[in-house]
Amino acid sequence: MLIRYIALPTDRVRALCDGALDDYGMPPERRTSNGVGVPCRHCLRNVEAGRDYLILAYRPFPALQPYAETGPIFLHAEPCERALETDVLPDLFRATASYILRGYGYDDRIVYGTGAVTPTHEICNRAHELLRRKDIAYLHMRSAKNNCYQCRIERA
Structure with a gap:
């Protein structure tokens, strides 16, 4: 059996980068990376020093329910290529x-x-x-x- 590692879907990421609200109904926060500890969940690479990124609440579940954890994630603020599955x-x-x-x-x-x-x-x-x-x-x-x-x- 093979497995696959799956990054966030591009359509959702593009919407967030274009101003869509996060899973708490808030606009993503924009920051500038120092190059350490800012993993983009779309390209699955670290956001390089000097590049802007977004911090936002993300719920990786299709609907609200007791086990649907929501937490902070980072994304490149500008478009990046989605990591291959x-x-x-x-x-x-x-x-x-x-x-x-x-x-x-x-x-x-x-x-x-x-x-x-x-x-x-x-x-x-x-x-x-x-x-x-x-x-x-x-x-x-x-x-x-x-x-x-x-x-x-x-x-x-």
Whole structure:
């Protein structure tokens, strides 16, 4: 079974860059990157020093419900190419020691017992293991320190 790492959809990102409100109904905040720790969830690359980025509330779920976490993410303020959907862990994530992987069911609820801080070098194997389960529709990869949404992982 192959997996794929999935960045935010381009149509949603373009709308946010063009002034659409975030998932809290607020306009995204615009800042200038110092080049450190500003991962764009669309191209899955760090926002380079001197380039503007957006901070906004994002809910990676189709509807409000008790498990629909909303949190801060960063995006390049200017258009960037969406990261390819691939089974290779994007380079952006390789410099961090670990992430939370968590499984969600077809009803977009957490599948209890699936969430765990996972060392980066084990993410691919753990994703394969979780996605073999029939009760798991997809995974979220989140920051192990702040629980911020990084990307979605699905079966290819």
